[in-house]
Amino acid sequence: MMVMATSTVRCNPPASPLLCDQPRHCHPGCAYDIGLRVLSAISRAQDGRGADTLLVNAVYRHLGAQRAEDLIRWARSHQSIHQRVSGVASLARLVLDCASRGDSVADALLRHAVGELLRAIKAVVAKLGLDRSRQPFNLVLAGPMLSDGTLFMQYLLEALKDGVPTADVIYPLGDAAEAAAWLALWLLNPRNPTPPLRRGL
Structure with a gap:
């Protein structure tokens, strides 16, 4: 059994x-x-x-802003939902940098996100009955926030050891979209090859 978790943007925005x-x-x-x-x-x-x-200065530098009014102007400058979502999502990487430098606010944001992702993984595991079978299964982690070696991944792997102990963590060698396409083809026909993967834990 293979389960895939991603940190990519999945948004259903309003009009x-x-x-x-x-x-x-x-x-x-x-x-x-x-x-x-x-x-x-x-x-x-x-x-x-x-x-x-530290996120204040980090975001200001990232956006080329000098004052709060510039942030408002930036938020209103997006011409489409896609641009807005992509722009806001790009700020997530700054959290990794600030948290690694000891910023408590950024660290709390990371831990909150890890908790949400863990809840999502546990929900899928429960729906598939993998929590009851207690058999090991492959958990594929892919996405911009799930790069190997980041603080986010450190927190997530620690949480998985306690929350989903039967998960065997592996990483796709390509990007998240490529891995998802590989997995979709494999689910349609298990005789197809699985995506190129690297074992984690």
Whole structure:
């Protein structure tokens, strides 16, 4: 049995991009969700409601912004839902850098995303009955936030050891989209070759 988990953006946004500003419009824990939470953390840090965070300067540098008004202008500049989702999702990588430098706010965002991804994995495992069989199964991890060796992966692997102990973690050698296509073909016909994989744990 093979289960695939990704951190790619999977969003079902509403008709207006200005309404797509709440985590309920995307899958919790995906890059877009993390990006939204980054923007919220920055807002809270700047108006005194939240803790100071390295994310403020990191996002400003990333977007070429100098003040809060520039962030608002950036948020309104996207011409389509796809551009908005991609732009917000691009902020997720900044969380990895800031968390690795000891930023507590960024670290909390990473741990929240890991918790959401773990819940999603456990839900799929339960639906497939793999939790009851207690037999080992392959768990394929792919996506921009799931690169081997990142702090995000460190937290996720630690969580998987306790939460899904029968999962045998492996990584696709290609990108997430390529791995998903390989797996789709394999599920249609198990005689097809599985995607090129590298074993993790």
